[in-house]
Amino acid sequence: MSPIETGLIAFVLLFGLILLRLPIAFSMGLVAFCGFAYLLSPEAAFAKLANIAFDTISSFTFGVLPLFILMAHVMFQSGMGKDLYEVAAKWLGHQRGGLAMATVGGCAGFAAVSASSVATVSTMGLVSLPEMRKYRYSPALATGSIAAGGTIGSLIPPSGMLIVLGLLTELSISKLFLAGLVPGILEAIFYMATIFLLCSWRPSLGPPGRRYSWAERFSSLKVVGEVVLLMALVLGGLVGGLFTPTEAGAVGASGALAFALIRKRLTVAKFKAAIVATLKTTGFLYAIFIGAFMMTSFMTATGIPAAISESIVELDVAPLLAILAIFLIYLLLGAVLDTTGMMALTVPVFFPVAQALGFEGIWFAIIIIRAMEIALITPPIGMAVYLVKSVAPDVPVGTIFRGIAPFLAADFLLVMLLLLVPGIITFLPNWLS
Structure with a gap:
């Protein structure tokens, strides 16, 4: 059996293990280990696993992960999500749909310090939903804005997903942060515009909330100032070459801890919870990385990524059509995998394809x-x-999906814009570099 045939069988086995709900890290590691044992020898497979595990855990570069994760959990435990939502609500809540817009704005702001879409959705759901219910918002609009707004966290730096992708592809993390900034802001604007249009069409979807005085609005900006200062310090140091990504993570975690202590929001119990959550998340991600690097090394040995790239180039398919096909594959994979699993499984295959088609990494x-x-x-x-x-158990799942539909339309419009005008993504990192 040829190496490519071995690789294809390995992919089938991998998807079988995933469908059986085995952990993605274990599935990738097991399949790659068995593949190396078949192609080379069991001794070579053990040596490969030991080397990859040691190199990953001992890497200084990978230290960026636990530091940014600690920053996120400290900010979460100190109640920053609630504060950011309240700021947005004071400025936007008096308009039709204003509380839903405030939810999107709060999601964008909290994403900048939480580095996690999951944390953003959970936090904003607990904070914003009671307020929207108080003013009799449509359940579909209320829950839809929370679910959609939470996804902004993937692009607003310091996004955990951008860090993971940078480590998997060896792309510059600082450039990825800059590349995600403008699309992330545009996404928030698109979502707010969607809410505005919906509530202009049907005002009953999002009745106006309380109107705050200008003095109350401006006094609330102190919280935003802390976030802006912390992000400016982290991103400015990265872009200016003052910090490596790992050092930037240390600065961010230290700054988050300092702000939380100054505001007297971090008890010993909350700090302990932040440390425990950081250790759990870091352990999970390191396991993913070890499995992913094993799988990447095995796939490279079989020649599958190179064969796929060559086949697509030889087919003379329009590059944008190939990218759209990859986009659809990700939507399908989202039914069975989380984002980290999708990245670990697909990036080693699709990234070389994109480069072969001439796209910037x-x-x-x-x-x-x-x-x-x-x-x-x-x-x-x-x-x-x-x-x-989970935070709105009385709302049917169908209602939440119905509320998400307009935001999905806005998402696809933004994606088409990013495909047709790539400079929206590449301008900032290229200009500042």
Whole structure:
């Protein structure tokens, strides 16, 4: 049996294990280990596993992960999500649909410090839903805005997904942060415009909330100032070459801890919870990386990525059509995999294809990140939908999906814009570099 045939059988086995709900890290590691044992020898497979595990865990570069994760959990435990929502609500809540817009704005702001879409959806669901219910918002609009707004976290730096993708592809993390900034802001604007249009069409969907005085609005900006200062310090240091990504993570975690202590929001119990959550998340991600690097190494040995790239180039398919096909594959994979699993499984195959088609790696990275986040709110699974369901158990899943539909339309419009005008993604990192 040829190496390519071995690789294809390995892919089938891998998907079988995933469908059986085995952990993605274990599935990738097991299939790759058995593949190396077959292609080379059991001794070579053990040596490969040991080397990859040691190199991953001992890498200074990978230290960026636990540091940014710690920053996210400290900000979460200190109640930053609630504060950011309240700021947005004071400025926008008096308009029709204003509280839903505030939810989207709060999601964008909290994403900048939480680095996680899951944390953003969970936090904003608990904070914003009671307020929208108080003013009799449509359940579909209320839950839809929370689920959709949570996906902004994938693009707003310091996004955890951008960090993971940078480590998987060896792309510059600072450039990925810059590349995600403008699309992330545009996404928030598109979502707010969607809410505005819906509530202009049917005002009953989102009645106006309380109007705050200008003094109350401006006094609330102190919280935003802390977030802006922290993000400016982290991103400015990265872009200016003052910090490596790992050092930027350390600065971010230290800054988050300092702000939380100054505001007297971090108790010993909450700090302990942040540390425990950081350790759990980091352990999960390191396991994913070890499995992914084993799988990548095995796939390279079989020659599958190179064969796929050559086949697509020889078919003379329009490059944008190939990218759209990859985009659709991500939407389908979202039914069975979380975002980290999708990245670990597909990036080693699709990234070389995109490069062979002549696309910039940074641009392609943002496109697939967006595809994976859209998969989180796409029927029939939509993991973000079930996160919202957990904080709104009385709202039917069908109602949440109905509320998401207009936001999905806005998402696809934005993706088409990013495909047709790639400079939206590449301008900032290219200009500042």
